[in-house]
Amino acid sequence: MQQTALVPYAHLPQGHRKSHVLTSTVDVSGTAHWLLTERAPQPGSGGVVPFDALVVSVDPGGNVGLTELSAVRARWPHLDRLPDGGFVVAAARARGYEDANQVQVFNVLGRETSSFFVGDAIEHLLADEAGRIWVGHFDENPVGIRCWSATGRLVWTSDDAGIPGLFDCYALNVSGTAAWACPYTDFPLVEIRPDRTNQPVRVWANRVRGSHAVAVHGERVAFYGGYGEERDRLAHGEIIGTSVESTDVGLLTLPDGLAPGRRRVVGRGNRIYVQAEPFTTWGVFDLSS
Template identity: 45%
Template sequence: MDSTVDAYGRAHWLLSPRRPRSHLDEPLDVSVVTVDAGRSHETRLTGVRLRSPRLGVLPFGGFVLAASRSRRGQEQVQVFDALGRPTGSFRVGDGIEELLVDEAGDLWIGYFDEGICGDDELSRPGLRHWSSDGDPLWQYRPGPGHSPIYQSYALNVDTRAVWACPYQDFPLLEIRHGRVVRVRENPVRGAGGFAVYGDRGVFLGPYGDHDRIVDCLITPEAVRPVGYGRLVRPDGRELRRRRLVCRRPLIYVQEKPYLGWGVLDIREF
């Protein structure tokens, strides 16, 4: 159903005993398989009411499931404890594009255009920060040098900062302490993911070129490309269709059929 890598580098797969229908007539029991340092264990989640949910993992046990689409009044986020028991539910708005949980257990959610441009006020900011209890902690607001978000394209969540490159102008937004502290011009358009380390940024998959790497210098004012390359599989073959999770210097890559995760660590090259 989904797979992710948490803030501590543990990989998780959300598995269903059957293919979900267009709607769930009754709650479903699913499993989360966690792999940590080569060891795996399974947690059974009971009473799942969501079809095709996104998976988030809380730092000290527990899980978050979120449906991408949601009508008004429909609670589309479910929270489960470390034993897989449901502990709460709430709503965060229609059109979830990205869901990442930080080390504190808070949710960072980026939205896609149908949610942002629709009539749902919760998703209209384009990027929001929620507690795992459903409390709104922060929402993006345009300011000097940065315009409204029309779609969340790439999101990187770290311990001290959150970075985003949203559509339409793809600025590199640096978010700390509940506010956008810096906005940098960025000529790399449409990247699916990126990693940041010191004054360096590496962007993966700009428009029309899903395995292209753009190596950049990050100055106080702008992102400046300094080199280009290709991300390939360990055996040298091209990447297939993939999903990405980005956490500071790391880009986690999972190719279709989404069975395993690879990692690009920009500190190593």
């Protein structure tokens, strides 16, 4: 089976590698971010004891930026940067609908400007170029996919959007102001453009099952991941009519040819970013190349 190696992309600077990595991501502009603390968040009587954290950012040119965030409250956080230079941090798990602090928005100085609730069981959280926050949920809270403003206003929801079998948002890709998804149980390829008045949602049937990341370039598609022995699968396809037709199947490896093992994945347009344990380095697969 043909193997495709990730290309090294971004590295956490050596001086920060003794810190505790809470999470990491790559934003819509291609800048990598790490959320760091001195130790893991500590549980308190009302949830998590608020803690200060440091975001280390490395842009595509290798320039490093630091942002200190005050009073973070997420034990298992998701992170992304907003177009104005601020950050959004969200707790993957929430206690209930009374938890108004699940999502925290910080300005460029690291101070919280707003907080709101989006629902339990966050699988993906990605901001777009317009500053909207896309959230995909897993099946313990099968509300599907939603898009929020940075002040907590619901902008778009998959409710009644005609997406078949949407119980778990396995894969979510946000690029520009659009989102692509590949949800469980039917695993269709879904394009979502809330600003498009004519057909804001388009759906293509797809036979590739279990993928946790998707990349799209024109009519070409790549799905990464799968069940069991297909965990490292990289499946290529082409959008033809109402479906995605498979063209090739191989494996995606680390730059050294090894399997990634435990990993994070982020889909952005034609790219899939992969970060393997110990989560200090990002590699990239670019469908356009």
